Amino acid sequence: MTMELRWLTAPADEVAAAMASVRRDSRPKWVPTRRQVLVHVNNCLILWYLFIVFMTFGVRVDVYHDGQADASDIGGLTVTMTILAGWLFGTYWLHRWAARPPSPRTRLKEWRQTLTALANGFEYRPSSVATFSSLITTPSRGVSEHPRFVAPGVEFGNLVRRAGRSGTWHYLAVRLPAPLPHLILDATSNNRLGSDLPGGIDRAQRLSLEGNFDRWFHLYAPMTYRSDALYLLTPDVMAALIDTASDYNIEIVDDTLVFFTSSAVDFGTPEPWQAVHAILADVASRIAASARRYRDERVPGQEIPLVISAINAALKNPDVVWVAPRPRIGPDGRRLNFRDRTNGFWSMLGGLGWFVFLTLLYVVPGIFAFAGLMSIIDGR
Numbered sequence: 001m002t003m004e005l006r007w008l009t010a011p012a013d014e015v016a017a018a019m020a021s022v023r024r025d026s027r028p029k030w031v032p033t034r035r036q037v038l039v040h041v042n043n044c045l046i047l048w049y050l051f052i053v054f055m056t057f058g059v060r061v062d063v064y065h066d067g068q069a070d071a072s073d074i075g076g077l078t079v080t081m082t083i084l085a086g087w088l089f090g091t092y093w094l095h096r097w098a099a100r101p102p103s104p105r106t107r108l109k110e111w112r113q114t115l116t117a118l119a120n121g122f123e124y125r126p127s128s129v130a131t132f133s134s135l136i137t138t139p140s141r142g143v144s145e146h147p148r149f150v151a152p153g154v155e156f157g158n159l160v161r162r163a164g165r166s167g168t169w170h171y172l173a174v175r176l177p178a179p180l181p182h183l184i185l186d187a188t189s190n191n192r193l194g195s196d197l198p199g200g201i202d203r204a205q206r207l208s209l210e211g212n213f214d215r216w217f218h219l220y221a222p223m224t225y226r227s228d229a230l231y232l233l234t235p236d237v238m239a240a241l242i243d244t245a246s247d248y249n250i251e252i253v254d255d256t257l258v259f260f261t262s263s264a265v266d267f268g269t270p271e272p273w274q275a276v277h278a279i280l281a282d283v284a285s286r287i288a289a290s291a292r293r294y295r296d297e298r299v300p301g302q303e304i305p306l307v308i309s310a311i312n313a314a315l316k317n318p319d320v321v322w323v324a325p326r327p328r329i330g331p332d333g334r335r336l337n338f339r340d341r342t343n344g345f346w347s348m349l350g351g352l353g354w355f356v357f358l359t360l361l362y363v364v365p366g367i368f369a370f371a372g373l374m375s376i377i378d379g380r
Contacts, residue, residue, distance in 0.1 A: 003277045005270045007115035012108055019111045022118065035098035042091055049087070053080045113147055113267045120273070122149040126157075132173045134251055134258045135184070135199050136161060147267055156276050158264040167198060171260040172248075172276055174284045176291040178255060180232060181225040181333035185241070185250040186218040187261075196262040197249060202337040213238050216246050224298075225333045232290045240283045248279070254334070257287055298330040 007015060057077055061069050114124040126146035130137035136159060137143050148157035153175040160168050190196050195218075205220045207229055213219075221229040232252075233241075241250070248259040259279055265272040295302040302325065304312075313322040 003116075003270075003273045004119040005116060005273055007112050007119060008268060008270055008273075010112070010115075015108060015111050015115060018115055022114070039091075039094055039098045042094055046084075046087060046091065049084065053077075053084075109268045110147075113149075116267075116273065117149045120277075122151045122154075124148070125150045130159075131155065132256050132258065133253055134171075134173070134256065134260070135197060136167070136169045136171060136258070136260050138199075149267075154280065157267075159260075161198070167262060168264045169260045169262060170265045170272070171258060172279060172284075173259075174257040174280070174288070176252075176255045176257055176288055178291045178294060178327040179329050180252045180255070180291050180294060181222060181228050181296070181329055182254075182336050183229055183232070183250075183252040184220040184336060186220070187245075187247060187249050188216060188218065189247050190249075190262060199338050205336055209233065209238065211235075211238070213242070216242050217250075220336055222333045222336060228294070228296070228333070232287065232294065234286075234290070237283070237286045237290070240286055244278045244282050252287070254329075255291070257284060259283075295327060296329050296333065298332070299328045301325050302327065 007018070010018075057073060057080075061067060061073055065073065110124075117124050124147060126144075126148050128144050130143040131145060131148075132155070142162040143159065145155075145157050145159050148155060154173070156172040157170075158168065159171050184197070184201065186195050186197055186201075195201075201220050205223060207219045207221050207226050208214055209219060209230070219229065219233070245259055248261050251258045251260070267273065295305075297303040310322050310324075313320070
């Protein structure tokens with residue numbers, strides 16, 4: 001079975017007719033655009049302007065002129081209100097510009113993607129927040145997913161991360177039947193200037209695998225879970241990874257399997273859909289099968305095989321239906337270690353960026369307002 005991709009090249013009138021009959025709840029949900037963000041920033045600046053103007057003139061009239069406005073006050077207020085009127089006029093056109101519908105070409109492209117998703121059992125559901133845990137979604141704030149296609153236990157699309165080390169990613173996330181140790185496979189094909197992973201992994205956790213697998217991927221696993229990694233990455237899984245997903249970094253975190261590359265893809269073309277289908281049909285299904293059988297022997301209650309546990313429970317309490325315990329991972333296998341950047345260059349750079357942002361947002365307007373107040377008091 002392959003992906004149904006005819007909507008990507010279907011005639012425009014046929015696409016429009018099909019979209020007209022699509023369920024309303026399956027249409028793309030609202031996601032803030034850059035234009036709408038610009039509108040919100042503009043509105044915030046207007047509020048700051050009004051605050052500074054009214055505070056300055058209020059203090060000037062009350063302190064400098066003993067509560068009586070003179071011609072200079074009225075003239076200054078007239079000038080500031082004229083500026084505000086021009087600003088509001090520009091804001092009106094900014095709102096109209098931001099509210100404009102997408103161009104016919106952009107709208108047709110979204111319709112093609114929506115119909116292609118529906119034809120293959122997915123729904124088009126963009127999100128303005130992170131919907132899964134991974135290196136590319138940490139921290140979760142400042143993450144948006146658009147486009148995003150969703151089916152039970154599967155989602156894929158493009159992801160933009162603006163927090164921390166920003167970046168744009170194409171991803172595929174699959175829900176596993178049970179949690180697995182934290183593993184990361186760093187694809188060597190996209191490491192032109194060093195690793196493109198958005199986190200500094202402790203290189204001591206690098207695990208070398210047999211054959212030529214190391215030419216394609218660098219594997220990182222918790223120190224005490226190396227044998228478990230070998231159990232999961234069997235020769236057939238490694239071969240499937242090389243054949244189908246060699247351009248993707250791969251992360252297993254808890255019960256989520258994530259494939260991601262450091263660039264967005266165009267879902268108006270068939271290649272991304274075909275790549276997603278190949279990974280789901282081959283690699284993801286093999287890793288899911290391994291997850292279904294895996295148990296962490298370090299966790300009390302999981303060191304005995306399930307079959308033996310079921311037999312022992314039936315012998316002790318034949319009238320009680322035995323329920324398999326929920327699989328768990330020991331603390332040492334839940335997360336890999338990352339280099340501490342709290343005192344590093346990126347932390348300093350991030351702290352400087354926040355300092356500049358807060359200074360521009362709060363301190364600078366406050367300084368101007370305070371300077372205006374002091375000049376009024378001194379002039380009195």
